[in-house]
Amino acid sequence: MREGSGALAANLAAFGRLLRRMGLPIGPTETLAAMEALTITGLDDRRRFHAALRAVMVRRREHFELFDQAFRLFWRDPEAGRHAAMLAALEGQKPPPEKPPPASRRLAEAMQAERPKQNQKPPEEQPPEIDMTATVSAVERLQSMDFEAMSAAEIAAAKREIRKLVLPLDARRTRRFRPDPAGPAVDLRATLRESLRSGGEILELSRRRRVTRPPPLVALCDISGSMARYAQILLHFLHAVANDRDRVSTFLFGTRLSNVTRQLRHRDPEMAFEQVAKAVPDWSGGTRIGESLTLFNRLWSRRVLGQGAVVLLITDGLDRDGAEGLAEATDRLRHSCRRLVWLNPLLRYAGFQPKSQGIRAMLPHVDEFRPVHNLDSLRALVASLSSSQAAPRGRIAA
Incomplete structure (x- = not known):
């Protein structure tokens, strides 16, 4: 040896x-x-x-x-x-x-x-070169890059950018209490239990405080042909959030609804996205928003929308079935959660107008209507979710 x-x-x-x-x-x-x-x-x-x-x-x-x-x-x-x-x-x-x-x-x-470069001339022998190729920043390049085409270095760069987008949802009070000597409420049960050590005489009052924790986060992401590029980028964000906090549920929908919560909990992003690709058969297909939301309301809303959940609805609102059942499904979803945020990449256009039937049917029933097309819009979303103040319902958030 x-x-x-x-x-x-x-x-x-x-x-x-x-x-x-x-x-x-x-x-x-x-x-x-x-x-x-x-x-x-x-x-x-x-x-x-x-x-x-x-x-x-x-x-x-x-x-x-x-x-x-x-x-x-x-x-x-x-x-x-x-x-x-x-x-x-x-x-x-x-x-x-x-x-x-x-x-x-x-x-x-x-x-x-790992290969070393062979026959490389010394720096003084090389003529100076001026690179005039038009370049973009790493952030802009990662926004439009397909996940499958990313190398190991590009995955690491994407993870570094996404790691900066911490999502500290504002904590909400729950029904549970925890012992706290400086708590605002007296815990009578703990006080009586403590008095047994002194022969039934109450020497000190035990106090308690309500437990606060961030609410559950549920993401419903459209993976149809018109949303495929944005959905791929946002999956990196959802993967980072799912591995950073608990009670995060992710659903993908195109022509059908798929629950990919378990797949996105895999810590390695490339392995997670490979499992998502195997679990979702309708990537880059058509869109049935109303049918998918109705199915979610019927099968999953009671399981994942408790304790003041926040819902991120990621879609461009272009439904192949028009607006059939879409307003009713969105309204029921809004009443099942504490906050419904609609993320639409079409808002990147300055002259955007809600002209399609699907957008007009959904817009009155959401709490916030936000753009989602670059890292700046994601940072604005994080800032909004971290605040307890929401925009007026149906209005386009800045």
């Missing part, structure tokens, strides 16, 4: 960098722990070698698949990045293969990024 410890440490450091490029939270601590674990288990058995590294370098269950694929490729051939680049160059001459899983794509991108 001592003879090859230098090479082993270098390989472990390179393996840690590979995992970090794939999105796993690997740092020097995990690399040193892996080195220490291998001094105990040895290098004779490959299965024990794999188990030792995974035990000290992986902390989340959803990262097991990424680690296993990286382990098989790296420890078989640490120079596999070159072979991956050669295969990528030949892809244009081969028939399109079956779409690889996200873990394989992220591994290939991380391995290819």
Whole structure:
């Protein structure tokens, strides 16, 4: 173990960098722990070698698949990045293969990024270059990028932008109480129970205070053809919210209603969106808003709209069935929750007018009507939800 410890440490450091490029939270601590674990288990058995590294370098269950694929490729051939680049160059001459899983794509991108640049001239020998290509900011690029086309670095950049949009919904009083020595109310039951320790004599009054907690958040997102691009972007926001707080329910609807709350709780965004894609069969199809809202009111409203829930209705209001049953379904939804916020990307146009039948049917029954087309509009939404004051019903919020 001592003879090859230098090479082993270098390989472990390179393996840690590979995992970090794939999105796993690997740092020097995990690399040193892996080195220490291998001094105990040895290098004779490959299965024990794999188990030792995974035990000290992986902390989340959803990262097991990424680690296993990286382990098989790296420890078989640490120079596999070159072979991956050669295969990528030949892809244009081969028939399109079956779409690889996200873990394989992220591994290939991380391995290819590991290649050192060969025959690079010194900086003084290179002529100065002026890049005149029109560029946009990372935020603007992420707004219109398809989630499936994002690389590991782009996913990390999107997560950093979305992580800034903290959603502290204003806390509401519940029916429950908690003990509090400085509470405003006297807890008679606790006072009598405490008096038993002194022979029934009341020496001190126990006090209590109502428990406050943010209300449940329910998102109903339109994934029809006209809303597909915005729905993909907003799913990143909903995924971050679902992993940051409890009591968040997410439903997607096009021609049918799909509950994707469980899928979005997966901490890895790419794995979560892959599960959402498998669970939702009608992405980028038609829109039946009235039928979907009616189904939600009948099957899910009593389960998820308790304790003053806030509902985000994300749709452009363009219904293939016109306004049939849409006003009644929206009105019932409004009366089942504390606050109904309609997010419509069509409000990005300065001259927007509610001319379609669906928009005219829904607008009188919502508390707020907001645009949702960029990060600025999301920040405005977060600020609004964090405030206890809502805009007048049916009005377009600034």
